Amino acid sequence: xxxxxxxxxxxxxxxxxxxxxxxxxxxxxxxxxxxxxxxxxxxxxxxxxxxxxxxxxxxxxxxxxxxxxxxxxxxxxxxxxxxxxxxxxxxxxxxxxxxxxxxxxxxxxxxxxxxxxxxxxxxxxxxxxxxxxxxxxxxxxxxxxxxxxxxxxxxxxxxxxxxxxxxxxxxxxxxxxxxxxxxxxxxxxxxxxxxxxxxxxxxxxxxxxxxxxxxxxxxxxxxxxxxxxxxxxxxxxxxxxxxxxxxxxxxxxxxxxxxxxxxxxxxxxxxxxxxxxxxxxxxxxxxxxxxxxxxxxxxxxxxxxxxxxxxxxxxxxxxxxxxxxxxxxxxxxxxxxxxxxxxxxxxxxxxxxxxxxxxxxxxxxxxxxxxxxxxxxxxxxxx
Numbered sequence: 044x045x046x047x048x049x050x051x052x053x054x055x056x057x058x059x060x061x062x063x064x065x066x067x068x069x070x071x072x073x074x075x076x077x078x079x080x081x082x083x084x085x086x087x088x089x090x091x092x093x094x095x096x097x098x099x100x101x102x103x104x105x106x107x108x109x110x111x112x113x114x115x116x117x118x119x120x121x122x123x124x125x126x127x128x129x130x131x132x133x134x135x136x137x138x139x140x141x142x143x144x145x146x147x148x149x150x151x152x153x154x155x156x157x158x159x160x161x162x163x164x165x166x167x168x169x170x171x172x173x174x175x176x177x178x179x180x181x182x183x184x185x186x187x188x189x190x191x192x193x194x195x196x197x198x199x200x201x202x203x204x205x206x207x208x209x210x211x212x213x214x215x216x217x218x219x220x221x222x223x224x225x226x227x228x229x230x231x232x233x234x235x236x237x238x239x240x241x242x243x244x245x246x247x248x249x250x251x252x253x254x255x256x257x258x259x260x261x262x263x264x265x266x267x268x269x270x271x272x273x274x275x276x277x278x279x280x281x282x283x284x285x286x287x288x289x290x291x292x293x294x295x296x297x298x299x300x301x302x303x304x305x306x307x308x309x310x311x312x313x314x315x316x317x318x319x320x321x322x323x324x325x326x327x328x329x330x331x332x333x334x335x336x337x338x339x340x341x342x343x344x345x346x347x348x349x350x351x352x353x354x355x356x357x358x359x360x361x362x363x364x365x366x367x368x369x370x371x372x373x374x375x376x377x378x379x380x381x382x383x384x385x386x387x388x389x390x391x392x393x394x395x396x397x398x399x400x401x402x403x404x405x406x407x408x409x410x411x412x413x414x415x416x417x418x419x420x421x422x423x424x425x426x
Contacts, residue, residue, distance in 0.1 A: 112223055112279045113235050118174040118205040119149040120272060122227040123158050123181075123195070125166030146226045146272035146285070147171065147195070149206045150311060156195040157311055158271030159286055160186045161250040163193045171197050174205070174233075185314040189251035189390070191286055191302060192310040207273055210280045210304060218243060221277040222261045224285050224299070226269030238263030240282075247287065247300055253387045258300045259283040265299035274301040283307070323393055324422040325404065326352020327359065332385050342374040342407060343389050349425060353417040359406065373406035373413075389426055393419055 102110070124144045145162030149155075156171050163169060169181040179197040186193030220240045227233050242260040249255040261274060265285045274283040283301030313321050330344040338344075347361040348354045360372040375383050378392045379402060396402065396419050405414040 108221075108277055109223065109235075109237060112275055112277065113225065113233075115279045116207060116223075116225055116273060116275050117233045117235075119207045120174070120225045120227055120233055121147045121149065121156060122172040123147045123156070123162055123271065124170045124172075125163055126168050127165055145268060145270040148271075148273045148281075148284075149204050150194070151206050152201040152204045154197045154199055154204065155184070155311070155315060156181060156197060157284065157307065158193055158195065159250070159284065160188045160191045160193040162271050163195065164188065164250075169195055171195060172227075173199065173203055175203065177203065185318045185320070187251070187310050187314075187320040189249065189253045190255060190306055190310050190320075191250045192284065192307055194311055194314045207275075207281045208279055209308065210276075210282070214280070214304075216240060216243060216259065216276075216282055216303075220282075222259075222263045222282070223275045223277075224261065224263040224265055224269060224272060224301075225275065226266060226272040226285070234266065234269070236264040236266070241298070245300060248387075249286070253390050255286075255302060255306075256391055257303050257306065258286075259303050261299050261301065263299060265301075281307075321398075321421055323396055323398055323400075323419040324426045325357075325359075325393070325402075325417055325419060326354040326422060326425065327361070328425040329386060329389075330362075332387075338371075340371070340374055341384055342376040343383055343386055343426070344371065345373045345375065345406075353420060357404075357415040357417040359404070359415065360408070373408050375404060376407050376412070377405035379403050386426065393426070 122144065123146065127143075143162060143166070145158055147156045147158030147162070150157045163183055163186070166183070169183065171179050171181045173179065177199070179199050181195040181197045184194040184196050218240050222238050222240050224236045224238075225233060226236075238261050240259060241262050244256070245258040245260045246254045246256045247258055259274065259282065263274070265272075265287070269285050270287070272285045273281050274285055276282045281304050283303050284307050285299065285301050287300050310320055313319070326349040327345050328347040328349070330340070330346045335342075335344050345354075345359060345361045348359050362372050363370045375389060377383055378389065381388065381392045383389050383392065393402070398421050399418055401416055401418050403414055403416050405412055
């Protein structure tokens with residue numbers, strides 16, 4: 044009985060603590076849900092990656108090479124001026140006046156300066172301006188107008204002289220190589236133009252009115268006043284001496300020519316050693332080309348055979364005189380396999396030989412060809 048009472052009391056307590064019954068919800072309409080408008084957003088600029096500013100010393104490899112070569116070769120490039128004597132007939136006196144200028148370069152620490160022959164030809168006195176703007180009187184040692192190469196000498200201290208680097212004897216130049224032309228036009232600061240070797244073995248009539256063969260053609264601009272300046276390769280070596288441009292207007296048109304370094308070296312070494320260029324020949328004097336053309340001769344007509352010369356010993360004949368006038372002697376038409384049409388041809392064929400070399404000379408004599416073999420020797424005059 045007691046247990047039932049306890050259970051009843053517990054049930055009553057649980058019922059009293061429960062939530063009271065809820066009334067059913069009234070029929071009130073629920074308002075529709077409206078989405079809030081999106082909040083405005085600020086425009087965001089595209090993100091640019093941070094790139095550091097280029098350094099003032101940033102250079103591509105080719106630029107660095109050009110700068111290095113110029114810095115090395117410019118101190119060896121000089122300015123050459125000459126004066127000539129003119130006569131003032133009104134005051135009956137002579138005076139020296141500036142007559143020409145060009146570029147040159149230092150050959151050695153003994154003070155030898157190399158330039159074009161046409162830069163110094165006819166000069167009375169010469170002045171060389173070095174890289175540090177110091178001026179030095181120069182004397183003409185010698186040269187070869189047919190190669191347009193001349194050598195001057197100054198008495199400057201060795202520490203002021205920076206000779207240009209020369210390539211090895213077996214150096215081979217190729218089309219497409221980089222070429223840098225350095226000049227000192229009109230005494231202004233040094234100038235630099237760059238390009239490539241455009242062609243090799245070009246032939247151009249030079250200052251001495253004979254063809255300079257084996258010339259280097261470049262598209263590096265050779266400006267007025269750059270004559271005699273160096274043409275340099277990418278390693279800083281001398282590959283030629285700037286000589287002329289091919290232009291009808293007189294301005295650079297991308298076709299410049301330089302005497303090859305092998306020719307420059309040969310001429311300069313001979314001039315320094317002996318004061319002159321060694322010319323080989325067979326011991327004849329010739330009829331000038333214009334006269335030969337007027338009398339209808341094609342080839343090199345022999346005017347005179349020098350006594351005791353190879354030509355005399357081989358029986359070659361010059362002009363002869365009789366009561367009926369002058370008679371044509373031998374006319375050289377071939378040397379070896381090379382056809383000879385003018386002195387230009389004869390000079391360039393013989394120039395390939397050294398003293399003592401034997402050559403086969405074919406002459407036209409009495410409407411027949413006669414061939415004799417004779418050695419070439421060093422000559423003072425003639426051919």
